[in-house]
Amino acid sequence: MDPNVKNAVTPTSPPKVENGSPSEITLDEFEDLSDLSKNDDSTVSITVVGASGDLAKKKIFPALFALYYEDCLPKHFTIFGYARSKMTDAELRNMVSKTLTCRIDKRENCNEKMDEFLKRCFYHSGQYDSEEHFIDLDKKLKQHEGSRVSNRLFYLSIPPNIFLDVVKCASKSTSSVNGWTRVIVEKPFGRDSESSAALTRGLKQYLVEDQIFRIDHYLGKELVENLSVLRFSNLVFEPLWSRQYIRNVQLIFSEDFGTEGRGGYFDSYGIIRDIMQNHLLQILALFAMETPISLEAEDIRNEKVKVLRSMKPLQLEDVVIGQYKSHTKGGTTYPGYTDDKTVPKDSVTPTFAAAALFINNARWDGVPFLMKAGKALHTKRAEIRVQFHHVPGNLYKGSFGTDLDRATNELVIHVQPDEAIYLKINNKIPGLGMRLDRSNLKLHYAARYSKEIPDAYERLLLDAIEGERRLFIRSDELDAAWSLFTPLLKELEEKRIAPELYPYGSRGPVGAHYLAAKYNVRWGDLNAEHYKA
Ligand SMILES: NC(=O)C1=CN([C@@H]2O[C@H](COP(=O)(O)OP(=O)(O)OC[C@H]3O[C@@H](n4cnc5c(N)ncnc54)[C@H](OP(=O)(O)O)[C@@H]3O)[C@@H](O)[C@H]2O)C=CC1
Numbered sequence: 001m002d003p004n005v006k007n008a009v010t011p012t013s014p015p016k017v018e019n020g021s022p023s024e025i026t027l028d029e030f031e032d033l034s035d036l037s038k039n040d041d042s043t044v045s046i047t048v049v050g051a052s053g054d055l056a057k058k059k060i061f062p063a064l065f066a067l068y069y070e071d072c073l074p075k076h077f078t079i080f081g082y083a084r085s086k087m088t089d090a091e092l093r094n095m096v097s098k099t100l101t102c103r104i105d106k107r108e109n110c111n112e113k114m115d116e117f118l119k120r121c122f123y124h125s126g127q128y129d130s131e132e133h134f135i136d137l138d139k140k141l142k143q144h145e146g147s148r149v150s151n152r153l154f155y156l157s158i159p160p161n162i163f164l165d166v167v168k169c170a171s172k173s174t175s176s177v178n179g180w181t182r183v184i185v186e187k188p189f190g191r192d193s194e195s196s197a198a199l200t201r202g203l204k205q206y207l208v209e210d211q212i213f214r215i216d217h218y219l220g221k222e223l224v225e226n227l228s229v230l231r232f233s234n235l236v237f238e239p240l241w242s243r244q245y246i247r248n249v250q251l252i253f254s255e256d257f258g259t260e261g262r263g264g265y266f267d268s269y270g271i272i273r274d275i276m277q278n279h280l281l282q283i284l285a286l287f288a289m290e291t292p293i294s295l296e297a298e299d300i301r302n303e304k305v306k307v308l309r310s311m312k313p314l315q316l317e318d319v320v321i322g323q324y325k326s327h328t329k330g331g332t333t334y335p336g337y338t339d340d341k342t343v344p345k346d347s348v349t350p351t352f353a354a355a356a357l358f359i360n361n362a363r364w365d366g367v368p369f370l371m372k373a374g375k376a377l378h379t380k381r382a383e384i385r386v387q388f389h390h391v392p393g394n395l396y397k398g399s400f401g402t403d404l405d406r407a408t409n410e411l412v413i414h415v416q417p418d419e420a421i422y423l424k425i426n427n428k429i430p431g432l433g434m435r436l437d438r439s440n441l442k443l444h445y446a447a448r449y450s451k452e453i454p455d456a457y458e459r460l461l462l463d464a465i466e467g468e469r470r471l472f473i474r475s476d477e478l479d480a481a482w483s484l485f486t487p488l489l490k491e492l493e494e495k496r497i498a499p500e501l502y503p504y505g506s507r508g509p510v511g512a513h514y515l516a517a518k519y520n521v522r523w524g525d526l527n528a529e530h531y532k533a
């Protein structure tokens with residue numbers, strides 16, 4: 001049994017020692033680490049481009065530290081921050097240690113491990129379009145790499161308009177590198193089919209597809225990864241996974257805060273590009289794909305592309321858009337989207353969208369896949385809901401009153417927060433009469449496992465270092481994803497279609513309910529009592 005499973009009875013295993021792994025040595029001994037590992041012949045240099053930025057501080061450095069703490073990074077590695085801001089190594093380390101909040105914080109030896117980690121972090125200031133500055137960076141990287149095989153990972157944590165400048169300069173400066181060079185590219189990958197294709201063409205001037213790791217951090221979330229395990233390793237689910245048993249699938253993203261601080265970026269993208277075209281569509285593709293030949297990256301990505309190509313582009317009549325407006329509650333006034341100074345007062349950018357999508361293949365013909373994504377709503381959640389058909393000729397119909405919907409089974413995958421999987425079933429209320437109730441069979445991760453769930457960025461960074469592409473987006477997937485959304489986005493923007501306003505902190509536009517009703521669907525209740533388990 002897994003020792004991380006709560007109440008598991010296992011003999012305690014001896015601590016893992018691998019050639020004097022960092023967790024087994026004290027800080028004083030750390031300087032000797034290079035000696036211990038001299039025999040190892042390769043090293044990984046990770047350059048975080050845009051190291052002074054929000055994502056680097058919030059996600060990338062914490063994820064790298066968590067990987068270091070867990071002994072997941074290669075023995076020889078160096079981390080370089082790169083940005084225009086002037087900083088010394090010490091200042092970068094100070095920034096990293098101050099902003100570093102992650103799941104490791106309260107762990108044993110955290111401070112010691114942090115000191116060790118920071119000694120591996122350096123900074124180089126430079127322009128994003130200067131080959132000379134990247135050559136200077138290359139020289140510094142080489143000093144750390146020594147005579148070992150040098151592998152380089154660049155994380156582009158910068159605005160997309162400078163991706164190509166960086167890739168051009170970085171690829172020129174790394175031409176003499178004798179190991180692999182990989183580039184993690186953050187979203188947005190363009191804003192429509194044309195710009196995305198242009199970005200891909202640009203990247204491919206300097207890189208081959210296998211070097212490009214397009215990140216969608218939702219693919220690194222524990223319960224999204226578990227989706228295939230749930231389906232393909234449980235015989236009770238896979239046979240039900242089709243139009244024959246499934247009535248509709250709901251993919252829901254809800255945040256209880258607005259675009260505060262990111263209004264400028266958000267206004268030129270909107271919620272459809274920010275969440276639906278990538279995070280929710282990726283989940284849909286994973287959910288709906290056919291069984292892949294194997295768990296190899298290409299086999300999984302082949303199946304995902306097939307699903308995306310089996311779908312019709314979104315139709316305006318199957319979409320509802322909304323924008324949050326200011327709302328006062330309990331004496332506090334929450335700002336509307338257009339109250340942000342970086343957002344034009346007459347902006348029609350949606351901060352909420354609901355959409356119905358269909359997959360035209362034998363498995364899913366006619367099944368609505370409903371997506372809903374919104375900012376400044378009443379709750380923060382991401383979940384997948386699978387509603388099953390009514391039981392035909394249900395013998396117990398009368399026991400549910402007139403609301404037959406209450407009698408249908410539902411599988412709820414609660415991606416975040418508070419990861420859980422629920423299966424709603426019907427059961428008899430104990431006692432002499434015959435009355436039915438609905439209950440949840442639950443897998444509540446916090447109750448079941450003592451180990452914290454790694455952040456999505458940890459998993460994805462590790463995969464990129466290890467060359468595992470399964471959770472990264474291939475260019476043909478991206479093309480197929482944009483083909484579905486580009487005509488709709490163009491129509492919305494050309495016609496300047498006004499979003500339905502909804503108060504900050506509400507459940508969003510009522511139009512979303514009409515859209516669901518059109519397909520005989522009722523949105524799952526995000527505030528349902530069972531989440532409090
Ligand atoms: N922040 C988040 O939560 C998320 C971000 N992303 C994506 O990750 C990437 C980085 O995001 P984030 O850290 O928020 O971005 P920032 O706006 O914080 O930019 C990162 C760094 O890039 C440099 N920079 C910013 N604007 C410009 C510009 N116009 N021209 C040149 N350099 C600039 C700055 O560094 P300096 O001035 O020192 O050079 C800045 O510190 C973006 O592509 C974003 O879309 C994706 C998901 C979530």
Ligand SMILES: O=C1O[C@H](COP(=O)(O)O)[C@@H](O)[C@H](O)[C@H]1O
Binds near residue numbers: 217255275382
């Ligand atoms: O990509 C993005 O994701 C975040 C939400 O990520 P989560 O892991 O916190 O759920 C979202 O806030 C942001 O707008 C979007 O760009």
